[in-house]
Amino acid sequence: MPAMSAQESSIHKANPPRTIAVTGGKGGVGKTSVALNLALTLARHEKRVLLLDGDTDLANVSIMLGLYPERTLANVVTGECRLEDILLEANYGLHILPGASGVQECMDMAPEDSFRILRALSMLERRYDYVITDTAAGLQPTGLHMIAAAELACVVVTPDPASLTDAFSLIKVLKRRGYKRTPSVLVNMAQGASQARSVFQRLDAAARRHLQSSLHYMGGIWRDETLRQSVLNQQPVALLPLSDPSCRQFSTLADMLEVRLAQLPVRKAGIAAYWHSVSKRQSASARKADVQDASATSRERCLQAVGELETVLGGADESAMLRYDVFMRLFALLGRTPDNDTIEIIQTGLGAIAWENLSSEQREHLATHLRHLADEITLTDTPSDSPGEEERSLPQPVLPEPFYDRISFGDQENLVKVLKEQPSGISLNQLLRSLAKEDGSGA
Ligand SMILES: Nc1ncnc2c1ncn2[C@@H]1O[C@H](COP(=O)(O)OP(=O)(O)O)[C@@H](O)[C@H]1O
Numbered sequence: 345m346p347a348m349s350a351q352e353s354s355i356h357k358a359n360p361p362r363t364i365a366v367t368g369g370k371g372g373v374g375k376t377s378v379a380l381n382l383a384l385t386l387a388r389h390e391k392r393v394l395l396l397d398g399d400t401d402l403a404n405v406s407i408m409l410g411l412y413p414e415r416t417l418a419n420v421v422t423g424e425c426r427l428e429d430i431l432l433e434a435n436y437g438l439h440i441l442p443g444a445s446g447v448q449e450c451m452d453m454a455p456e457d458s459f460r461i462l463r464a465l466s467m468l469e470r471r472y473d474y475v476i477t478d479t480a481a482g483l484q485p486t487g488l489h490m491i492a493a494a495e496l497a498c499v500v501v502t503p504d505p506a507s508l509t510d511a512f513s514l515i516k517v518l519k520r521r522g523y524k525r526t527p528s529v530l531v532n533m534a535q536g537a538s539q540a541r542s543v544f545q546r547l548d549a550a551a552r553r554h555l556q557s558s559l560h561y562m563g564g565i566w567r568d569e570t571l572r573q574s575v576l577n578q579q580p581v582a583l584l585p586l587s588d589p590s591c592r593q594f595s596t597l598a599d600m601l602e603v604r605l606a607q608l609p610v611r612k613a614g615i616a617a618y619w620h621s622v623s624k625r626q627s628a629s630a631r632k633a634d635v636q637d638a639s640a641t642s643r644e645r646c647l648q649a650v651g652e653l654e655t656v657l658g659g660a661d662e663s664a665m666l667r668y669d670v671f672m673r674l675f676a677l678l679g680r681t682p683d684n685d686t687i688e689i690i691q692t693g694l695g696a697i698a699w700e701n702l703s704s705e706q707r708e709h710l711a712t713h714l715r716h717l718a719d720e721i722t723l724t725d726t727p728s729d730s731p732g733e734e735e736r737s738l739p740q741p742v743l744p745e746p747f748y749d750r751i752s753f754g755d756q757e758n759l760v761k762v763l764k765e766q767p768s769g770i771s772l773n774q775l776l777r778s779l780a781k782e783d784g785s786g787a
């Protein structure tokens with residue numbers, strides 16, 4: 345039934361590929377050699393394979409094949425060409441995507457641009473049975489993301505102790521960042537099966553002891569002069585006759601990989617879906633950072649204003665008037681939303697004013713301000729009419745009682761004394777009240 349088969353084929357196409365990241369904590373352990381020979385071997389087995397060249401080293405996949413890409417993913421990111429345009433075709437129909445580490449750049453793009461590229465990548469990867477990434481060494485975010493994006497991490501190590509400590513660090517960082525899957529370990533450049541095993545066991549024991557997680561043993565690749573030469577000749581060993589021992593090692597590895605993948609649940613999404621979620625997360629946190637920036641700016645502006653105030657007031661000995669004017673304005677500002685903290689700030693501020701330097705005219709002025717301030721504080725509690733146009737014409741006390749009048753305020757020594765004696769928890773109203781009382785008894 346044709347309709348049926350069309351549907352079947354569309355289901356087949358909709359299946360995401362199996363995804364493998366070939367990685368390792370250290371350069372020179374053979375990641376690229378493994379990734380390329382594994383990809384070629386699978387392609388030779390008539391699988392559709394895409395190899396993402398995510399290594400930033402010079403000895404990358406293309407060079408090992410003697411292919412020199414004119415354009416890489418970077419050109420797709422800048423919009424110069426399409427994803428399909430940069431694909432290279434190697435032996436057995438293996439496809440290679442050069443410059444795959446450039447996918448990280450997508451994260452810095454406007455969401456619609458990164459979406460365009462990731463969508464293209466998503467469409468592309470559906471055409472393959474396997475997508476293999478050759479990742480860069482080290483603990484850079486791009487490499488870590490490439491590992492997280494793949495359903496299977498193949499960590500390449502060698503018998504060299506440094507490669508083990510680097511692999512351990514890599515696994516530790518992955519675990520710390522929430523990586524839940526069990527990494528597979530491939531021991532490269534081993535002298536034999538037992539050495540490969542014991543190298544794996546050392547790493548596995550360390551992971552169990554210190555990271556509370558076990559590792560999967562993928563197998564070993566022997567130290568191999570043919571393989572080393574193949575890199576120089578740009579003729580990967582996977583192209584040799586199937587009977588060749590160097591070539592056969594990778595057939596065995598491909599079989600081991602199939603066995604391992606069969607044990608893992610098939611994932612619904614491929615690599616592009618992972619990057620898409622990273623992109624969304626990053627733009628969300630960028631938005632958050634923007635908000636934090638804005639609040640930092642307002643904080644900065646506040647600090648700047650305080651700094652300016654210090655400069656202006658510090659040098660303004662000619663103007664006690666100016667000084668308390670500034671204070672009063674600040675208090676009035678604070679007084680719009682009075683709470684206990686605000687009132688305490690106002691009190692402290694009042695205490696800091698050099699009252700004794702004020703002339704009687706200035707004191708009168710201050711009294712006016714204080715009265716308005718007291719009004720504002722009182723009025724915010726009781727919704728009522730606006731204070732009215734009383735600025736210049738002092739007389740009617742808006743407060744019930746007590747209020748400041750010029751006479752009591754004029755008693756400068758007393759005022760200063762009382763201000764200094766006030767406990768910090770006192771409200772402005774209490775302050776005014778006690779001033780009036782003190783004044784009354786003192787007079
Ligand atoms: N099994 C092996 N036997 C001998 N030499 C190897 C083997 N695997 C890799 N090499 C050599 O090690 C060097 C580094 O390999 P490469 O794949 O570029 O490592 P990486 O990608 O981890 O930096 C290359 O010169 C390569 O020929």
Ligand SMILES: [Mg+2]
Nearest residue numbers: 375376399401
């Ligand atoms: Mg490499």
